[in-house]
Amino acid sequence: MQENQYDQLLKDVERIKKCSLITKQEISKSIDSVLELLVEAKHQINEPMEIEDQEVRRRKIKDSINNLDEKLREKKPLKSVIDSHKKYFQYLSKYGKNIEKIFKSDINNVFKDTLVSFEKECVNEAIAEHLLIEKKFELYENFLKETGLSHKIDKEKQNILKTIQKIFDEFQTNQLNEAIKWAQTKKEELEDLDSPLLFYLHRLQFIQNLQKGKMESIQYARKHFKDFFNQKKFADQAQQVMFYILLENGKIQDHCQLDQSYKQVEELLLDNYCKIYNLTIKSALLQCLIAGTLALPKFLKYTQISSMDEELKDYHNKNEYPIEVEIGKDFKYHSIFVCPISRDVIEPDQNPVWLTCGHVISEASMKKITASANKEKFKCPTCPKEMTARETKKIYF
Ligand SMILES: [Zn+2]
DSSP states (O other): OOHHHHHHHHHHHHHHHHHHHHHHHHHHHHHHHHHHHHHHHHHHHHOOOSSOOHHHHHHHHHHHHHHHHHHHHHHOHHHHHHHHHHHHHHHHHHHHHHHHHHOOOOGGGTOOTTTOOOOHHHHHHHHHHHHHHTTOHHHHHHHHHHTTOGGGOOHHHHHHHHHHHHHHHHHHTTOOHHHHHHHHHTHHHHHHTTOOHHHHHHHHHHHHHHHHOHHHHHHHHHHHSHHHHTSHHHHHHHHHHHHGGGSOHHHHHHHTTHHHHHHHHHHHHHHHHHHHTTOOOSOHHHHHHHHHHHHHHHHHHHHHHHHHOHHHHGGGGSSSOSSOOOOOGGGOOSOOOBOTTTOOBOOTTSOOEEOTTSOEEOHHHHHHHHHHSSSSOEEOSSSSOEEOGGGOEEOOO
């Protein structure tokens, strides 16, 4: 998309914004003027008369209403509103047309069938997985049945997700029973994760009880904090929690920063839950869609340029693009190593080489350098340091 076209769209938006403001003012002005006339008429009608003559009064009311009617006809408040609205919609429709004109790129051109082969079953599985993560259980089962993939229905995962939904539904109303029940059954796994979740949940429950009555909380603490007092990492915190008993009722909420605590515990719960069940809460399908949308403008631009450039056309049959597409760190799932010499991304089964000077290059690049050097020692491609291949070390990520 060219710069000036983009500017045109911005201008359109500005115009619409301005017009919408004027329309709003116009409507407000019209309403005010009608109100003014109504108030004036009301005053005239209610004006006290010296002689209370029904006939005179009736005539006066009639005159006032006729007068009001005449003035309203003269001012035409509705017309000015309609006129300014008309203009607003004109601008809006022009904007829509300009968008269509500018974004006419055909995204089909971007798609390289040599690079991606769509396996229908694979796509269907991804859709099903998405439905499952979105907790649309019925839809999930029906979808798999209709696509002939009934055997893929994962009852176990469904149950796991149903449980977390129940826990979080409860959590929304600050109830912790389900969460505590679950955390207690997963005590060992949580300990393996070195997670303080169970303690945090009990602490929240204790504070909740504290707001209801102190005796109840003390009993709760006796029952559930015993274990934590014996654990070094929780002992201090558990003691601190016991001091909350001394707080005045009204101050508990603020002092314990309850709202924040709920949020933190909820996040920890979700994190631990996913780790224990080896579950991902992010839908792969949605992630792909977002990544694709973010990358699309760059691919569109590349497609336009490459159609005119002979050298780039050759890339069409290759298994890669000659451009880098940055879509943000949220989409980086694992580290990659790009060799500073060959600019190649190192495959997971290869290891980069650490040179004695501290520079790191790919093994392939090092082999090329050592092969071209006619003595045992070779020079680092970045700095003047010399070394032998035996002195270098492989790096494992
Ligand atoms: Zn070096």
